[in-house]
Amino acid sequence: MRKIEKKGLDKSKDSDRILLIFFLFIFTVFILYLFRRFDDNTLTNWQWTFSGARLLWILPLLAAGIGASAFLSKSDRFEMHPFIFLFPVSFIAVIPLWREPELILDVARYFIYAKYMELYGIGYFFSQWGTGINIWTDMPVVPFIYGLIFRLFGESRFYIQFFNTLLFSLTVLLTCSIGRTLWNKEIGFYAGLLLLGIPYLPTQAALMLVDVPSMFLFTLSVFTFIKAVNTGGPFWIVSSSVAVFLTIFAKYSMGLWLTILPVISLMAANGNFLRQVLLKRSAGVVIITGLL
Secondary structure, X not given: XXXXXXXXXXXXXXXXXXXXXXXXXXXXXXXXXXXXXXXXXXXXXXXHHHHOOOHHHXXXXXXXXXXXXXXXXXXXXXXXXXXXXXXXXXHHHHHHHHHOOOOOOHHHHHHHHHHHHHHHHHHHHHHOEOOOEOOOOOOOHHHHHHHHHHHHHOOOHHHHHHHXXXXXXXXXXXXXXXXXXXXXXXXXXXXXXXXXXXXXXXXXXXXXXXXXXXXXXXXXXXXXXXXXXXOOOHXXXXXXXHHHHHHHOOOOOHHHHOOXXXXXXXXXXXXXXXXXXXXXXXXXXXXXXXXX
């Protein structure tokens, strides 16, 4: 990590990397097209993907996109202002996907939970969660927020999509901030860019699911916990506790993901002469989270 922080990323072999990326992108799409008949997925299928567009049209567009990316990568202006670049690009990237229909049946449950919140209010929602409101393995935080949006702005899918897209963009910024905190500004920028480059995530931001809000809350928990351990102070300790609390009640699997927090605490304390202070800060987050 010290070498990376001192020298930054080596850009001496940009041409070779660009050629390798170009070849891999073209080769991957060609392979997917060639073996598309073997995909029997009933939700999203490569046969359907290529049925509306011919490969002879896809490859030139892909090549043009890679060429534009190579041209843009020559400039370091985006790295100088990562937040200004990453936020609008990540937000705009999701907007064309707002037209996609709700594909996952789980949305029906989240809509019903949100409807309870919209019609009967906060007290009823939490008092009846798991009793009058039948649940499966779901947690209440995200449906509660959806219901709050319905109640404040109206029962429109647009507001849910806007909210989830906003959380997706903020997750990209948080990932960038984590990279900057642990290493340096350059690595933080590329960390956010890599998260933005995962094709699956923007498609989820357009749906009324709990995955993108859970991802945001988990990333927020990691960032605020790092700040709480390294910086201390009531603000970061309380912020971290609230973030962890909300993450736990966003999705049942988040408890497993949050096991990274003790690792962060131990790594920060390892070899640090302030290890007792760091561990006390970690304990403060645990205690406040437990009280919540």
